[in-house]
Amino acid sequence: xxxxxxxxxxxxxxxxxxxxxxxxxxxxxxxxxxxxxxxxxxxxxxxxxxxxxxxxxxxxxxxxxxxxxxxxxxxxxxxxxxxxxxxxxxxxxxxxxxxxxxxxxxxxxxxxxxxxxxxxxxxxxxxxxxxxxxxxxxxxxxxxxxxxxxxxxxxxxxxxxxxxxxxxxxxxxxxxxxxxxxxxxxxxxxxxxxxxxxxxxxxxxxxxxxxxxxxxxxxxxxxxxxxxxxxxxxxxxxxxxxxxxxxxxxxxxxxxxxxxxxxxxxxxxxxxxxxxxxxxxxxxxxxxxxxxxxxxxxxxxxxxxxxxxxxxxxxxxxxxxxxxxxxxxxxxxxxxxxxxxxxxxxxxxxxxxxxxxxxxxxxxxxxxxxxxxxxxxxxxxxxxxxxxxxxxxxxxxxxxxxxxxxxxxxxxxxxxxxxxxxxxx
Amino acid sequence: xxxxxxxxxxxxxxxxxxxxxxxxxxxxxxxxxxxxxxxxxxxxxxxxxxxxxxxxxxxxxxxxxxxxxxxxxxxxxxxxxxxxxxxxxxxxxxxxxxxxxxxxxxxxxxxxxxxxxxxxxxxxxxxxxxxxxxxxxxxxxxxxxxxxxxxxxxxxxxxx
Numbered sequence: 001x002x003x004x005x006x007x008x009x010x011x012x013x014x015x016x017x018x019x020x021x022x023x024x025x026x027x028x029x030x031x032x033x034x035x036x037x038x039x040x041x042x043x044x045x046x047x048x049x050x051x052x053x054x055x056x057x058x059x060x061x062x063x064x065x066x067x068x069x070x071x072x073x074x075x076x077x078x079x080x081x082x083x084x085x086x087x088x089x090x091x092x093x094x095x096x097x098x099x100x101x102x103x104x105x106x107x108x109x110x111x112x113x114x115x116x117x118x119x120x121x122x123x124x125x126x127x128x129x130x131x132x133x134x135x136x137x138x139x140x141x142x143x144x145x146x147x148x149x150x151x152x153x154x155x156x157x158x159x160x161x162x163x164x165x166x167x168x169x170x171x172x173x174x175x176x177x178x179x180x181x182x183x184x185x186x187x188x189x190x191x192x193x194x195x196x197x198x199x200x201x202x203x204x205x206x207x208x209x210x211x212x213x214x215x216x217x218x219x220x221x222x223x224x225x226x227x228x229x230x231x232x233x234x235x236x237x238x239x240x241x242x243x244x245x246x247x248x249x250x251x252x253x254x255x256x257x258x259x260x261x262x263x264x265x266x267x268x269x270x271x272x273x274x275x276x277x278x279x280x281x282x283x284x285x286x287x288x289x290x291x292x293x294x295x296x297x298x299x300x301x302x303x304x305x306x307x308x309x310x311x312x313x314x315x316x317x318x319x320x321x322x323x324x325x326x327x328x329x330x331x332x333x334x335x336x337x338x339x340x341x342x343x344x345x346x347x348x349x350x351x352x353x354x355x356x357x358x359x360x361x362x363x364x365x366x367x368x369x370x371x372x373x374x375x376x377x378x379x380x381x382x383x384x385x386x387x388x389x390x391x392x393x394x395x396x397x398x399x400x401x402x403x404x405x406x407x408x409x410x411x412x413x414x415x416x417x418x419x420x421x422x423x424x425x
Numbered sequence: 426x427x428x429x430x431x432x433x434x435x436x437x438x439x440x441x442x443x444x445x446x447x448x449x450x451x452x453x454x455x456x457x458x459x460x461x462x463x464x465x466x467x468x469x470x471x472x473x474x475x476x477x478x479x480x481x482x483x484x485x486x487x488x489x490x491x492x493x494x495x496x497x498x499x500x501x502x503x504x505x506x507x508x509x510x511x512x513x514x515x516x517x518x519x520x521x522x523x524x525x526x527x528x529x530x531x532x533x534x535x536x537x538x539x540x541x542x543x544x545x546x547x548x549x550x551x552x553x554x555x556x557x558x559x560x561x562x563x564x565x566x567x568x569x570x571x572x573x574x575x576x577x578x579x580x581x582x583x584x585x
Contacts, residue, residue, distance in 0.1 A: 025427065362463060362492035362556060370428045378463040392464050392490050421428065422437075422493075 006312050008319040010404045013311070016042040017402050028372025031410045036190055036218060036351050036398030037376050038240045041304075045243055048303035052296045059292045061269060075295040078302035079285075082250060085305045086235065087226035092258065094251040094285040095293055099217040100140040102236030102251035103184070105288055106213055107144040109261035110182065111151045116262035123261055127153035131182040132175060132205075134159040134167055134196070135388055136189045139381040141215040145184055154181065161388055165192040165341040172204060180210040187219035187230070191382045191396065192341030193324070193351040195219065202231035211257065217241055221400070222320055222349050224313035227252055243308065243401075244301035248294050258284035265290045308401075316401055320350040323399040323408060327352050330412040336424060337415060340389050350399040353380070356415060358424035361395040367418035368395075373410055431550065432493065435543035439497035444504050449486035453571040458563040460555050465491030467499060467560050471567040478512035480572065485564060494544075494553050499560035501540045511568055517541075518561050525554045 014020050017040050024030050032040060052074060058067035060075040076090070083090040096102040113123035125131075131145050135158050149156045157175060160168045167185075176183065183205040188195045202212040214232035219225055221242035227235055234257070239248040253261075263270055263281055267290040272280035281287045308316060325345045331337050336357035342348045356364050365377035376396040379386045386393065397411055419425025448455075452470035459466045467489040473480040485503045489496060502521075506514045521541050524531040529549035533542040547557050 360492035362465075362494070362553070366431070366550070366553070367428060383464065386464065392466075421432070 006315045008311055008315040008401060010319065010402060013042075014402045014404075016044065016307075018043060018046075020402060024372050024374075025370055028370075031371075031373040031407050033397040033399065033403065033407060033411060034374045034376050035221075035241070035400035035403075036380075036396065038246070039221065039243050039400055040402065041243055041245070041300075042307055044307050045245065045300045045303045049245060049296050049300040052299045057296070060295045061286075062292070071295050074299050075293065078295075078298035081302040081305050082298075083252075085309065086220065086250075086252060087228055088252050089255070091285060092252055092255050094253065094258070094288045095298055096236070096249040096251050096288075097247060097294075098238040098240070098249035099215060099236045100144075100249075102234075102249055103141055103213065103215065104144045105251055105264040106211075106234050106236075106253070106261075107148040108264045110148055112262040112264070114152070120260060120262045122257075125152040125154050125181055128179060129154040129181045130157055130177075130179045131155070131184070132157050132159070132180055132210075133184050134186065135161045136165075136167070136192060136194065136382065136385050137184070137186055138190050138215065138217070139383070140217070141184050141186060141213075142384070145182070148182075155179075159185075161385075164343070165189075165389075166194050166347075167196055169197070169200070172201070176201070176204045176208065176210065178208050180205060180208050182211050182213065184213040184215065186215045187225070187232075187235075188216075188222065188349045188351075189341070189382075189385075190218045190351055191353045191380050191385055191394065193349045193353075194342055195223070195347045195349055197347075199229070199231035202233075206231075218349060218351065221308075223317050233257055239297065239301040239304065242301075242304055244304035245297040248297035248301050250301075251288070253284075255284070258288075261287075263287050263290070267291055269293070311401060319401065320399050321345055323403055323405065324348065324350045324352065326405055327397065327399070327408045327411065330408055331415075334412065334415055334419075336419065340391060340394050351396060352398070353394040353396040355391055355394055356418060356424070359418055359422050361393040363422065364395045364415065364418045367421055368411070368414040371410070371414050371417065373414050375411075431546040431553075433543040433546065435540050436493065436497040439500040439540065440493040443496055443500040445486060445507065446488070446500065447486060448488050449484060452484065452486065453574070454567045456563050456567040456570065458559055458566065460491075460495075460559055462555070463492075465489075465495050465556060465559060467491070467495070467563050469499075469560060469563040469567055471564065471571055473511065473568065473571050477572065478510065478515075480511045482506050482509050482511065482514055482568075487560060487563070489560065491559070492553075492556055494547055495556040495559050498541075498544065498557045501544075502560050502564060505539060505541060506564060511572065514568070515565070518565055521561060522558060524548060525557050 056070040058071040060072040080090045083093040110125045113120040212232045213234040216235045216237040220237040235252040240246040270290040340353045361377040452472045455470045469487040472484040474483045
């Protein structure tokens, strides 16, 4: 018999999020359905950040005074907590600004390798090499690879999508070949909600020695993710989408690959020995953390990880799965609404994007906002994906630990309100 | 209540029945403007007669994709601009831009802006101001390009 995950009590969770008590637009209850853009923060995270500044603030990895020691312990302790959350050793976790910076860090390692000298040949890229992405990528996992190809002469290729909004893997045997050097794929689409079979893709890519980069901005906050099971070589995610502060993200990378990568940003803290005319690099992860790091944010993110761990990531995923099923069911019941993305909730996260016949997403979003419902409208930084589905833009609802079935009901009623207002319903 | 303040009946009328829509010949310049935050776009053509600020706006035609605010704004803009001189048009565009940036505090002059006064409520919503300005920016750009291609036009006259 399988063990059922602990059920998540969303009402109890809500009490931890002060912002959910406020009203918007003249006294409306806030219905926050934009966690895919950024999540709200529980009191525990806010308290951890405040406690750091009030008691332990100092520049980490510098100075021998007591506060510097405490701040360094807090920062490195946060690294260990976050590493354990994804099943990685602490030395494989690099703190970045956000997912986008983590992906750029890897992309620039490839272009910097050409001139980085001995020891970095593993990352040299050039004409004839291929970089493979997918048509569903967020611009953050597309543009850095376009630019890498432009700088190095490598060729960008991509997996197409099925009409249902899943990766079309039928051409994978041709697409991933001996020329493939990098495969960069979203673990979970920020628009479609689709969860991609990263392991299957990685197994094929690894046969040719390619490096596999998973954009986990939308998966680590919502699903149990263990890097050894996932099969990728790099994993990038952002703190602010998982109840943590803005300004901090994580790049996990296999130790042997991090060791073979030249730095992205250079300066203080990332050095071995500095002379007037040349410098050697520190070992990872410090090699990739130039300048005074974001210690308070790391502490806040560790508190967010502790919060999610206490809820249980299985319970978080199960809660979102239930809301996703319910949302798909409610939206299917509204004439003139088309969901862009899988209609069944298997291998699918909680991003639910849709179009409403005859009403532009901006106008849908405005009517929802008038009722206190916060959604995202536009192309959600995935313009080629929208072009693929012949949509100028979509309206997107995303769910998280503090959302309830009542929020889904509010969304469905709000869409009906928009249809009545614009005379299309 | 607030919704009606923003989506004035005039705006919804222009949205449902846009004036001067569709791309027409002849034209001097065609521009394509995109709002990168939402993907809204307008393709707009300008036909002028004459040179400099005194040139007459003979036609403004457009094709556009976007929300009700951007669609209605394009329709209203063509009503206000066609038949005016470039100088007059630039003054109206400046007045409309100022209204959009007024954060709901502007007191629009109906004699100048006519139907465009209905957009006053939009200025309370920062995310929608770009929607309202998209086609006006396109017109200013197309007009400036047309005049700069004209050897009789001076630099001063095409910048509002």
